[in-house]
Amino acid sequence: xxxxxxxxxxxxxxxxxxxxxxxxxxxxxxxxxxxxxxxxxxxxxxxxxxxxxxxxxxxxxxxxxxxxxxxxxxxxxxxxxxxxxxxxxxxxxxxxxxxxxxxxxxxxxxxxxxxxxxxxxxxxxxxxxxxxxxxxxxxxxxxxxxxxxxxxxxxxxxxxxxxxxxxxxxxxxxxxxxxxxxxxxxxxxxxxxxxxxxxxxxxxxxxxxxxxxxxxxxxxxxxxxxxxxxxxxxxxxxxxxxxxxxxxxxxxxxxxxxxxxxxxxxxxxxxxxxxxxxxxxxxxxxxxxxxxxxxxxxxxxxxxxxxxxxxxxxxxxxxxxxxxxxxxxxxxxxxxxxxxxxxxxxxxxxxxxxxxxxxxxxxxxxxxxxxxxxxxxxxxxxxxxxxxxxxxxxxxxxxxxxxxxxxxxxxxxxxxxxxxxxxxxxxxxxxxxxxxxxxxxxxxxxxxxxxxxxxxxxxxxxxxxxxxxxxxxxxxxxxxxxxxxxxxxxxxxxxxxxxxxxxxxxxxxxxxxxxxxxxxxx
Ligand code: ASP
Numbered sequence: 001x002x003x004x005x006x007x008x009x010x011x012x013x014x015x016x017x018x019x020x021x022x023x024x025x026x027x028x029x030x031x032x033x034x035x036x037x038x039x040x041x042x043x044x045x046x047x048x049x050x051x052x053x054x055x056x057x058x059x060x061x062x063x064x065x066x067x068x069x070x071x072x073x074x075x076x077x078x079x080x081x082x083x084x085x086x087x088x089x090x091x092x093x094x095x096x097x098x099x100x101x102x103x104x105x106x107x108x109x110x111x112x113x114x115x116x117x118x119x120x121x122x123x124x125x126x127x128x129x130x131x132x133x134x135x136x137x138x139x140x141x142x143x144x145x146x147x148x149x150x151x152x153x154x155x156x157x158x159x160x161x162x163x164x165x166x167x168x169x170x171x172x173x174x175x176x177x178x179x180x181x182x183x184x185x186x187x188x189x190x191x192x193x194x195x196x197x198x199x200x201x202x203x204x205x206x207x208x209x210x211x212x213x214x215x216x217x218x219x220x221x222x223x224x225x226x227x228x229x230x231x232x233x234x235x236x237x238x239x240x241x242x243x244x245x246x247x248x249x250x251x252x253x254x255x256x257x258x259x260x261x262x263x264x265x266x267x268x269x270x271x272x273x274x275x276x277x278x279x280x281x282x283x284x285x286x287x288x289x290x291x292x293x294x295x296x297x298x299x300x301x302x303x304x305x306x307x308x309x310x311x312x313x314x315x316x317x318x319x320x321x322x323x324x325x326x327x328x329x330x331x332x333x334x335x336x337x338x339x340x341x342x343x344x345x346x347x348x349x350x351x352x353x354x355x356x357x358x359x360x361x362x363x364x365x366x367x368x369x370x371x372x373x374x375x376x377x378x379x380x381x382x383x384x385x386x387x388x389x390x391x392x393x394x395x396x397x398x399x400x401x402x403x404x405x406x407x408x409x410x411x412x413x414x415x416x417x418x419x420x421x422x423x424x425x426x427x428x429x430x431x432x433x434x435x436x437x438x439x440x441x442x443x444x445x446x447x448x449x450x451x452x453x454x455x456x457x458x459x460x461x462x463x464x465x466x467x468x469x470x471x472x473x474x475x476x477x478x479x480x481x482x483x484x485x486x487x488x489x490x491x492x493x494x495x496x497x498x499x500x501x502x503x504x505x506x507x508x509x510x511x512x513x514x515x516x517x518x519x520x521x522x
Contacts, residue, residue: 005041005043006046006047006049007047007049007050007053007054007055008047008050008054008071008074009043009045009046009047010043010044010045010046010047011041011042011043011044012041012042012044013036013038013040013041013042014038014039014040014041015036015037015038015039015040016036016037016039017034017035017036017037018034018035018036018037019033019034019035020032020033020034020035030076050068050071051064051067051068051071052064052065052068052071052072054071054074054075055075057075057076057077062485062493063493063499066485066491066493066498066499066500067499067500068500069489069490069500070500073489077486078486080479081475081479081481081486081487082489084203084475084478084479084487085471085475085479085487087202087203088199088203088471088474088475088478089156089176089471091195091198091199091202091203092156092176092195092199092471093156095194095195095198096152096154096178096195099152099191099194100151100152101152101153101154101178102150102151102152102153102154103154103155103156104145104150104153104154104155105155105157106135106138106141106142106155106157107135107141108134108135108158109122109132109133109134110132110133110134110135110141111132111133116136116381116382116385117136117161117162117163118161118162118163119133119134119136119160119161119162120133120134120160120161120162120171121133121134122134123515123516123517124515125514125515128515128516129516134160135157135159135160136159136160136161137157137159137175137177137468138155138157138159138177139385139387140387140450140452140453142155142177142179142466143179143387143425143453143464144452144453144456145179146179146180146181146427146461146462146464147456147457147459147460147461147462150179150181151180151181151182152178152179152180152181153178153179153180153466154176154177154178155176155177156174156175156176156177156471157174157175157177158172158173158174159172159173159174159175160172161173168473168483168484169484170472170484170485170488170491170492171492171496172492173470173471173472173484174470174471174472175420175468175469175470175471176468176469176471177422177466177467177468177469178191178192178466178467178468179464179465179466180464180465180466181462181463181464182462182463182464183463183464183465184424184465185366185408185410185424185465187465188410188422188424188465188466188467189216189364189410189467190213192412192420192422192467192469193212193213193214193362193364193412196214196362196412196414196419197209197212199474199478200360203478204360204478206358207358207359207360208358208359208360209359209360209362210233210234210359210360210361210362211361211362214362214363214364214412215233215363215364216363216364216365216366216410217231217363217364217365217366218365218366218367219365219366219367219368219369219406220367222365223334223335223338224239224241224261224334224338225238225239226238226239226342226345227239227261227330227338227339227340227341227342227343227345228339228342228343228345228346228416229365229368229411229418230365230411230413230416230417230418231342231363231413231416232346232349232355232361232415232416233361233363234349234355234356234357234359234360234361234415235349235354235355235356236354237263237264237265237345237348237349237354238263239261239262239263239330239338239341239345240261240262240263240264240318240319241259241260241261241318242254242260242261242262242314242315242318242319242329243257243258243259243260243261245311245314245315245318246260246311246331248308248311249307249308249311250306250307250308250311251303251306251307251311252306253292253331254292254307254329254331257331257332257333257337258332258333258334258337259330259331259332259333259334259337259338260329260330260331261329261330261331261338261341262315262318262319262327262328262329263319263327263328263329263330263341263344263345264296264319264320264321264325264326264327265325265326265327265328265348265352266322266324266325267324267325267352268295268325268326268348268352269295269296269297269298269323269324269325269326270324270352271326271348271351271352275351276291276293278347279291279328279344279347279348282340282343282344282347283340283341283343283344284340286339286340286343287336287339287340288330288332288337288340288341291328291329291340291344292328292329292331293326293327293328293329294312294315294326294327295325295326296316296321296322296323296324296325296326296327297322297323297324303329315327328341328344328348329341346416360414360415361414361415362412362413362414363412363413364410364411364412364413365410365411365413366409366410367391367406367407367408367409368383368384368406368407368409368410368411369383369403369404369405369406369407370382370383370388370390370391370394370398370402370405370406370407370409371383371402371403371405371438371439372403373403379440380402380403380438380439380440381439382435382439383407383409384407384409384421384423385423386435386436386439386441387423387425387426387432387453388407388408388409388423388424388425388426389407389408389423389424389425389426389431389465390405390406390407390408390431390435391405391406391407391408392408393406394406398434398435398438399434399438402438407423408423408424408465409421409422409423409424410422410423410467412467412469414477415477417473417477418470418473419469419470419473419474419477420467420468420469420470420474421467421468422465422466422467422468423465423466423467424463424464424465425464425465425466427457427461427462427463427464428457428461429454429457429458432450432453432454432457433446433454436450472484472487472488475487506519
C-alpha cells in the first residue's frame with residue numbers, strides 16, 4: 001500500500017504518534033519531530049502527478065503557478081502569506097473599530113467615480129445601452145457618507161482600474177481607507193500613522209521604525225533633495241543645489257540649465273565603468289539625456305574636461321565631497337530633470353550596500369501640487385483627484401497660476417514605496433465647480449458626472465478629509481515579497497488575465513443579445 005501512495009494523495013491514517021528517535025528528527029519539516037506508527041491507511045482521494053512539486057520552494061514559471069493556483073497556494077510560503085494578510089486585516093479592523101470608525105460597505109455597481117484612470121463597464125440588461133461602472137475607489141461615496149452625518153468611516157474595499165498593466169499593478173486591488181468629518185490634515189495623518197505603528201510592531205517586530213512621529217517632507221523639498229516624491233530615507237544620499245555655481249562653470253549643459261543638482265556618493269569612486277554605464281542607462285530610461293559624473297580628485301571624465309577648476313572646487317565645497325567619492329548630476333527643468341537622478345540615487349545605494357535593512361523608514365510627503373500637465377496630452381489634470389482641497393495659502397493661485405498651487409494632499413511612503421495617499425476635500429459647491437472648470441470639465445459634463453456630489457454639497461456638507469492605503473502593497477512589503485501577486489490568493493497575470501479561470505472570455509450570443517451588446521469582430 002505505502003508504495004502506491006504518491007505525492008498530494010489524500011489519506012486517512014490511524015496509528016500512534018510518537019517522537020522520532022534522537023538524530024532522526026527532520027528540522028526542515030514542520031512535523032519533522034514526530035512520526036506515526038501506521039496501523040491503518042485509507043485513501044480518501046488520489047492525485048495526478050502535480051505539474052510542480054508542492055513541497056519544494058523551487059523557482060518555477062509564474063504562468064504555471066497561476067494556472068494551478070490551488071496547488072501553488074498549498075506551498076508553505078503561500079500559506080504563510082495568506083495567514084499574514086489575514087493577520088494584517090484583523091489588526092486594521094480592530095484598530096479602526098477601537099477608534100470608533102464605522103465599517104460601511106459601498107456598492108460595486110456604480111456610476112463612474114472618475115479619478116483619472118479608465119473604468120471597467122458593466123452593461124445593463126434591464127436598461128439596454130446603459131452601463132454600470134466598477135468603482136476606481138469609493139471616493140465620492142465616502143465623501144457622501146460625510147454629508148450623511150457619519151463621523152468616521154472605514155472600509156476595506158475592492159477597487160477597479162482598467163489600465164495597461166505597467167509595473168506591479170492589478171486591475172482589481174484592495175485598499176483600506178478612511179474618511180473623517182470636521183478634521184484637519186493632522187488628524188488624518190495621526191490616525192493612519194498609529195495604524196502603521198501598530199502593524200509594524202505586531203507583524204514585523206524585527207524592524208525598527210526609523211522615527212516616530214513619522215517625519216514630514218513637502219513634495220517640493222522631496223523633489224529637490226531626493227529627486228522623488230517617494231524617497232527611501234534608509235540611506236543619506238542627498239542632492240545639493242549647484243545651479244548658481246554652475247552658471248559660469250564653462251560646461252554648456254550646466255550653465256544654461258534651469259536647475260542643476262549634484263549628488264555626492266561617498267566612496268563611489270569604486271564604481272566601475274560598467275556600473276556607471278548601467279546607471280546612465282537607468283537615467284536615460286527615466287527621461288534624462290545622459291548622466292554626468294565626476295570622480296572627485298581625478299582628472300578625467302566629461303565634466304572635468306569641460307569645466308573650470310574653480311567650479312570643481314566650489315562643487316566639492318557644496319557637496320562635502322572628498323577624494324574617493326563620485327558626484328552625479330541632474331540638469332534641466334524642475335521637476336522632471338531631477339527624477340532620473342532620484343532613480344540613480346536608489347540604484348547606487350543598493351549597489352554600494354548603503355541601505356540599513358534593520359530599519360523601516362516611514363515618511364509623509366505633504367503639500368503635493370494641485371495640478372499637473374499630462375505628459376501625454378498636455379492638458380491640466382489633478383495630481384491627486386478632482387475633489388482635493390487647495391492649500392489655504394494658494395487659493396488665489398488656482399486661477400492665476402494653477403500649476404503653482406499646492407493641495408492639502410499627502411502620501412505615506414515606506415522605504416521608497418508609496419503605500420497610500422489622501423487629502424482634505426472640497427466641501428463647498430462653488431469651489432468644487434471652480435476646480436472642475438480649471439480641469440476643463442464643462443458645466444454640463446460636471447452635472448452629468450458629478451451632479452450628485454454637487455447637489456449634496458448644497459445641503460450642509462461638513463469639512464472632511466481622508467486617506468486610502470494599498471492593502472496588497474502593504475502585505476507585499478510586510479511579507480518581504482517581490483510583487484503583489486504573491487500576497488493575493490487569485491491574482492491576474494501581468495496582462496490582466498486570470499489564467500486559472502480563463503478570464504476574460506467570449507460570451508454566448510444569447511447572453512450578449514439580452515444585454516444589447518454586439519461584438520465587432522476585428
Ligand atoms: N480615493 C483616493 C485613492 O483611491 C484616496 C483618497 O483620497 O482617500 O487614491
